[in-house]
Amino acid sequence: MEKEIDFDRVEYATNREIENDEGEKTGYVKMFSYDTELYFYEIECPYCQNVFEGEQELDQRPWWIECPDCTRSINVYRIKDKAEKKVKNRGPEGVEDADVDVT
Numbered sequence: 001m002e003k004e005i006d007f008d009r010v011e012y013a014t015n016r017e018i019e020n021d022e023g024e025k026t027g028y029v030k031m032f033s034y035d036t037e038l039y040f041y042e043i044e045c046p047y048c049q050n051v052f053e054g055e056q057e058l059d060q061r062p063w064w065i066e067c068p069d070c071t072r073s074i075n076v077y078r079i080k081d082k083a084e085k086k087v088k089n090r091g092p093e094g095v096e097d098a099d100v101d102v103t
């Protein structure tokens with residue numbers, strides 16, 4: 001990511017793998033925000049491996065960001081949503097995300 005994250009100011013940061021349709025982890029998303037309104041992100045598209053970055057105002061969840069190359073939308077879910085889902089599906093050992101969710 002070209003932008004350096006200032007962790008003293010950051011309100012939200014995430015760094016996780018994203019899965020393609022087959023459930024393979026073929027992409028990633030790095031995202032952070034200083035005010036939880038404008039989000040800076042870098043994404044590797046799990047469908048076409050295109051890496052792109054940008055900034056976007058994201059207020060309503062779930063978030064979808066479209067890949068500019070293959071135009072498929074990538075769901076950037078919130079860590080808590082995913083953690084709860086995993087707990088339901090597989091039990092607590094399924095929760096292993098390296099996310100920092102500072103709110």
Ligand SMILES: [Zn+2]
Binds near residue numbers: 045
């Ligand atoms: Zn793509």
